[in-house]
Amino acid sequence: MTAATILVADDDKAIRTVLTQALGRQGHVVRTTGNAATLWQWVNAGEGDLVITDVVMPDENGLDLIPRIKKIRPGLRILVMSAQNTLLTAVKATERGAFEYLPKPFDLRELVSVVNRALSEPASGGGALVHHGEEEEEKLPLIGRSQAMQEIYRVLARLMPTDLTVMIYGESGTGKELAARALHDYGKRRRGTFVAVNMAAIPRELIESELFGHEKGAFTGATTRSSGRFEQAAGGTLFLDEIGDMPLEAQTRLLRVLQEGEYTTVGGRTPIRADVRIIAATHRDLRQMVRQGLFREDLFYRLSVVPIRLPPLRERSEDISELIRHFFAEAQNEGLATKTLDGEAMEALRAYHWPGNVRELENLVRRLTVLYSQETIGIDVINSELSEVDAGTSEPSTAPDSLGSAVEHHLRSYFAAHDGNLPAPGLYDRVLRELERPLIELSLSATRGNQIRAAKLLGLNRNTLRKKIRDLDIQVVRGLK
Numbered sequence: 185m186t187a188a189t190i191l192v193a194d195d196d197k198a199i200r201t202v203l204t205q206a207l208g209r210q211g212h213v214v215r216t217t218g219n220a221a222t223l224w225q226w227v228n229a230g231e232g233d234l235v236i237t238d239v240v241m242p243d244e245n246g247l248d249l250i251p252r253i254k255k256i257r258p259g260l261r262i263l264v265m266s267a268q269n270t271l272l273t274a275v276k277a278t279e280r281g282a283f284e285y286l287p288k289p290f291d292l293r294e295l296v297s298v299v300n301r302a303l304s305e306p307a308s309g310g311g312a313l314v315h316h317g318e319e320e321e322e323k324l325p326l327i328g329r330s331q332a333m334q335e336i337y338r339v340l341a342r343l344m345p346t347d348l349t350v351m352i353y354g355e356s357g358t359g360k361e362l363a364a365r366a367l368h369d370y371g372k373r374r375r376g377t378f379v380a381v382n383m384a385a386i387p388r389e390l391i392e393s394e395l396f397g398h399e400k401g402a403f404t405g406a407t408t409r410s411s412g413r414f415e416q417a418a419g420g421t422l423f424l425d426e427i428g429d430m431p432l433e434a435q436t437r438l439l440r441v442l443q444e445g446e447y448t449t450v451g452g453r454t455p456i457r458a459d460v461r462i463i464a465a466t467h468r469d470l471r472q473m474v475r476q477g478l479f480r481e482d483l484f485y486r487l488s489v490v491p492i493r494l495p496p497l498r499e500r501s502e503d504i505s506e507l508i509r510h511f512f513a514e515a516q517n518e519g520l521a522t523k524t525l526d527g528e529a530m531e532a533l534r535a536y537h538w539p540g541n542v543r544e545l546e547n548l549v550r551r552l553t554v555l556y557s558q559e560t561i562g563i564d565v566i567n568s569e570l571s572e573v574d575a576g577t578s579e580p581s582t583a584p585d586s587l588g589s590a591v592e593h594h595l596r597s598y599f600a601a602h603d604g605n606l607p608a609p610g611l612y613d614r615v616l617r618e619l620e621r622p623l624i625e626l627s628l629s630a631t632r633g634n635q636i637r638a639a640k641l642l643g644l645n646r647n648t649l650r651k652k653i654r655d656l657d658i659q660v661v662r663g664l665k
C-alpha cells in the first residue's frame with residue numbers, strides 16, 4: 185500500500201488525534217481540520233487522496249459537502265463518520281456518493297480496513313445514485329440507534345441503489361417487513377409497487393396462481409384471467425414473507441423463475457419477463473430446513489445473496505425508550521392521549537424479554553394509551569400488563585398467546601376505542617363470525633379442501649359446514665392429492 189494523503193474533518197479534537205495516530209501508523213500523511221470550510225479549501229486546491237468527514241460541523245453539514253466535492257473531484261473517495269445514527273444518515277451518505285458510512289463510535293481496525301479499501305479498490309461504474317427530497321424524511325420508519333441497528337442501516341443503505349436479492353432473517357415482530365419496505369421506498373425501484381405476499385397465509389394449492397397468475401379456465405373456478413403477484417410487482421419489489429413456509433413444489437417453480445428470469449401463468453404458455461426485485465424473509469432457520477430436506481438448497485443460495493439478520497428486541501434494549509416515544513407520538517397523531525412512563529416502569533420494560541419483539545411493544549403502548557386514564561404509567565400497570573402476556577405464553581400450547589386472552593385483549597381495546605360509547609348493536613354475531621371465518625378456512629386448508637374431513641375435524645354436521653361456507657362466502661379449493 186502506498187502512502188496517501190488523507191484529509192480529515194471533525195470538530196471533535198479527540199477523533200482527529202486518534203485518526204492521525206492510527207492512519208499515521210499505516211504510513212499515511214494525515215491533515216486534520218475542525219470545520220467544513222477548510223476541508224473544502226483543501227479539496228478545491230486539489231489536495232488529498234481520500235476524505236474522511238464528520239456530519240455535524242460548526243459551519244456546514246458534511247453530507248451537504250459531498251455532492252460539491254464529487255462535482256469538482258469525482259474520483260476522490262469520501263468516508264462519512266457520524267454520531268447521528270439513523271437510517272436517514274446512512275441513506276443520505278450513500279446516495280450522495282460517500283464510499284462508506286461509519287457510525288460512531290467505530291472500531292479503529294474497521295476504519296483502517298475501510299481506508300485501505302477506499303485507497304486500493306478500483307473505481308466501479310457505480311449504480312445510479314438515487315436522490316430523494318428532504319420531505320421523505322418523514323417516511324423513514326425504522327427506529328433505534330443501537331449498534332446492532334446501525335449495522336443494519338449501513339447494510340440497507342448500501343443495498344438501496346442495487347437490485348440484489350435480499351434475505352431477511354429475524355424473529356417475528358422484529359421489523360422484517362419494515363426493513364423490506366425501506367429498501368423499496370429508498371431504492372431505485374421506488375416508483376414501482378411494493379407487493380408483499382405471506383407464504384404461510386396462502387393454501388398450498390393456490391400458491392402458484394397467487395404468484396404467477398392464471399388464465400381463464402386454467403382450473404375449476406378460474407372464471408376469469410387473474411394477474412399474479414409477479415405481474416403486480418413488475419418494476420417494483422416482491423416481498424416473499426415467511427418463505428420457509430413455501431411448499432417444496434412451489435419452491436421448485438420459484439427457483440426456475442429466478443434462474444430463467446421469466447415465468448408463465450398457470451394455464452398460460454407465453455413466457456413473461458420477471459421484472460421484480462426479490463426480498464424474502466423468514467423467522468425460521470433455513471439452513472436447518474435445508475439439512476432436513478424441507479427447503480431446497482439451490483433456492484436457499486439463490487435467495488441468500490445478501491442475508492440480513494434483524495436482532496430481537498431483547499438484544500437492543502437501549503432502543504426501547506425511543507421506540508416507546510415513537511409509538512406514543514403515533515397514538516397522539518391519531519388523537520389519543522399521550523402518556524409517560526416513570527423510571528421504574530421503564531426499567532421493567534428494558535429488562536423484559538419481549539418474545540413478540542417490536543410488535544409486542546407497539547401493542548403494549550397502544551393498550552397503555554387506550555386502557556389507562558393516568559398520565560404517568562407506573563410499575564403496577566406494567567407488571568399487570570406483562571404478567572397477562574406471560575400467563576398466555578406459559579400455557580402448554582405452542583401458540584404465542586392463548587386464543588382467549590388474544591381475543592380478550594382485542595375486545596378490550598375495541599371497547600376502549602369507543603371512548604365510553606357503545607359499539608354498534610349485533611356485536612355477538614359479528615365477533616363470532618370474525619372467528620368463524622379463519623377457523624373454517626384454516627380447517628379446510630388443513631384438510632386440503634375436503635369438506636367431509638373438515639366437518640369431522642370441526643365437529644360439525646357436514647350440511648352445517650356447507651351452509652356456513654355458503655353464508656360466509658368462503659372459497660373452497662380442492663387439494664391436488
Ligand SMILES: Nc1ncnc2c1ncn2[C@@H]1O[C@H](COP(=O)(O)OP(=O)(O)OP(=O)(O)O)[C@@H](O)[C@H]1O
Binds near residue numbers: 326357542543
Ligand atoms: N425498528 C422499528 N421501528 C419502528 N417500528 C418497528 C420497528 N421494527 C418493527 N416495528 C413495528 O413492529 C411491527 C412489526 O414489524 P414487521 O411486521 O415489520 O415485523 P416482521 O418481522 O415482518 O414480523 P412477522 O415475522 O411477524 O411478519 C410493525 O407494526 C412495525 O411497524
